[in-house]
Amino acid sequence: xxNCKQATRLMSHGQDRQLTLPERMRLKFHLLICNGxxxxxxxxxxxxxxxxxxxxx
Amino acid sequence: xxxxxxxxxxxxxxxxxxxxxQQDNNASPGVDAEQISCLRNEMLRFASxxxxxxHLAEDVVHEAIAAALKSTGFNTRASLKTWVFAILRNKIxxxxxxxxxxxxxxxxxxxxGDLDEAFDDHDHWRRDHKPADWGHPEAVLANEQFWVIFExxxxxxxxxxxxxxxMREHLGLEIREIxxxxxxxxxxxWAIMSRARMRLRLCLEENFLE
Numbered sequence: 219x220x221n222c223k224q225a226t227r228l229m230s231h232g233q234d235r236q237l238t239l240p241e242r243m244r245l246k247f248h249l250l251i252c253n254g255x256x257x258x259x260x261x262x263x264x265x266x267x268x269x270x271x272x273x274x275x
Numbered sequence: 276x277x278x279x280x281x282x283x284x285x286x287x288x289x290x291x292x293x294x295x296x297q298q299d300n301n302a303s304p305g306v307d308a309e310q311i312s313c314l315r316n317e318m319l320r321f322a323s324x325x326x327x328x329x330h331l332a333e334d335v336v337h338e339a340i341a342a343a344l345k346s347t348g349f350n351t352r353a354s355l356k357t358w359v360f361a362i363l364r365n366k367i368x369x370x371x372x373x374x375x376x377x378x379x380x381x382x383x384x385x386x387x388g389d390l391d392e393a394f395d396d397h398d399h400w401r402r403d404h405k406p407a408d409w410g411h412p413e414a415v416l417a418n419e420q421f422w423v424i425f426e427x428x429x430x431x432x433x434x435x436x437x438x439x440x441x442m443r444e445h446l447g448l449e450i451r452e453i454x455x456x457x458x459x460x461x462x463x464x465w466a467i468m469s470r471a472r473m474r475l476r477l478c479l480e481e482n483f484l485e
Binding site for chain 2: 221222223224226227230231233234235252253254255257258260261262263264265266267268269271272273
């Protein structure tokens with residue numbers, strides 16, 4: 219069973235590399251049951267989009 | 276009043292006054308002083324964010340524009356911008372390489388702060404540290420206040436953490452390349468990226484939601 223600390227690390231890795239299928243499945247399940255991590259995932263995507271817009275300016 | 280020769284085509288008169296860029300008669304066709312002045316501000320912003328050193332940023336921007344104007348690799352406004360930013364990017368990477376040959380401290384040491392306090396003994400979120408709902412991502416990115424806070428939070432990242440984060444997110448280097456450039460282990464690099472995002476997110480949440 220994945221905990222939140224492991225999930226945050228995996229979400230960050232997912233921004234920089236392709237996660238393996240088992241990693242994706244475990245993370246997906248964790249995000250279904252953890253509201254905090256689900257928000258965290260959205261926040262990382264917002265940060266990534268913000269950095270992309272800064273670079274594209 | 277300070278006079279600085281930028282290239283055979285341009286000179287800057289009184290840089291502190293901002294707009295004093297004059298064009299010589301033999302300038303490249305299609306390139307005007309206003310365009311260079313406008314680009315210079317964008318480039319300074321880009322370089323400052325990356326290098327976190329205003330004077331160094333001014334130096335690399337100066338060199339990048341001088342190098343771009345010596346060449347003929349552009350013929351329109353759009354290609355001039357692409358051209359000078361490509362040169363600037365390479366000059367920034369050169370500076371980072373030079374810096375990494377003289378590391379001043381261990382990379383992870385500076386960022387072992389309070390991030391672990393967000394988790395309990397079982398490594399789940401503590402109730403008072405649980406990430407909140409920021410609303411719809413597009414609405415967040417359309418909010419002007421968000422951008423002010425975002426840039427402030429970027430500026431306040433610990434120096435080495437910011438260096439790794441910006442190399443990845445701003446310069447688009449792969450993790451493997453960053454490890455090689457900074458001579459740090461890959462596991463260290465992954466940890467720094469994870470902490471950079473966590474710290475940036477926390478800073479945004481503490482300031483943006485208030």
